[in-house]
Amino acid sequence: MSDDTQPTPISRRGFINWLTAAWVAFIAIVAGLLTGTVRFLFPNVLFEPPQSFRAGPPEDYTVGEVSTRFKNEFGVWIVRSTTEIYVLSTVCTHLGCTPNWLGGEQKFKCPCHGSGFRISGVNFEGPAPRPLERFKVTLADDGQLLIDKTKKFQFEKGEWSNPESFLAV
């Protein structure tokens, strides 16, 4: 081959410059896409009800009954037994569906895979591996129940004996 048929040679420095520019551009684009994807995982608007709320005076609750008053708004059941008031989370400990309170059978029953919980929150049927969680409940200065969902109590860790996990009445 003769020299004049060959394209103008690129200098070594020119080649490296181009290569660097190409890599920088490539990495920038990939990084941009990745950031976009990760950003996509976080919602633009987040509906977050306040984590603690007042739930009226203890007298609002009847002994032996499960109150579903705050189920939709805050995701809790408030139960009053003869000696105490406790607050149960409405999240099934199996996969997180919302069980229903069946008064006739005195149990919470999950519509997804059939887990059942007693009025105390203890699991007794179906696949749920542990009892429902309880939330912190105290009496506020104005005599109302003050429920704090940031603090939860798990039975299997022996936390239900914690004085904050129920309110003696």
Place this chain on the structure above:
Amino acid sequence: MKATINWLADPAISFTLIILVFFLVFPITDRLEKISKRLKIDLLWTNTGGLIALGVLVLFFVWGLTDENFRLIVTKPDNVPIVGLIFLVGFFTWLSMKQARENDNRMGQGGQPLEASDKSKVLVWPDLIYIEFICLILATVLLFAWSIFVKAPLEEPANPTLSPNPSKAPWYFLGLQEMLVYYDPWLAGIVLPTLIMVGLVAIPYMDTGDRGTGFYSYSGRKRAISTFMFGFLVLWTFLIIVGTFLRGPNWNFFGPFEVWDANKRVVLNNVNLSEYVYVFLLETGLPRGWLIREIWGILLVVGYFAVLPGLLAKTVFRNLYERWGTVRYSTFIVLLLMGMALPIKMYMRWLFNLKYIVSIPEFFLNI
């Protein structure tokens, strides 16, 4: 009649019946094949047999539709495809088994399989493409008609504090949802589905024999076909059907002619193995440490996976083990044992109300 069918639909009974019938229809050993032949079950794989089976199924549905509860469930827009699925799975199983049986008969008389006699070739264009094109048009027409006549099962906007009762997964996940009834989420939702996929991928590496390949045949490959069909028909399709038609409010079982009563009382009290051992057997109450508490269950599970493979290699699977060697055999047996763990656990739940064999909520480990 309806009461009988409702009773038969109870999972423990229907599942047992299905398993028994399955192994007669898809015999896995020579002995079973002989029994199946003697019972003339392979007549099912003839035109007459197929038509009769179809007729029975259609009659059942037509008769069933006269019942209000049956009609409610079967014509629910979500469930219509599953009715189609029953017929389609049945038809394609029949179609392939029919050809397999013909070939087996021919080969039994020293002949060649059907596929060998047909040496003629057809062209992709136009022969194949035309067929595909017509299928495409028909499928589109079907979808149009379907979308016009059956209302889309739309519901109100999602609400995290309200789960519909019953809450059903899309139909193709109902098998998984059934598994979730018996197993912890990490097992039924992650480990088992992964293993199903891994297992499917592994099939060609394990089943390398060339007997009965290249054409439809049952006798030449009965173990392979029977094992696969057990997984596909019994553990997957049947569970989808159960999940669609027999699971009602609160995920209770309902017979096909039963009212879906959200307040149906089902007395269930599921007990862990540890509670059986310590509370009922030894009457000492549950020990505090999880290791002592769960040791029996752990032993059982370890035994299942550590002892059983060796035992089976010496007995039932002796031939297989010698032909396949350790690696291939071990992979196969682990997959098989995992697969069998599902029906085993289902029976334990139905018969003994067993919840978990090993239950360590401290570490989110439940088996």
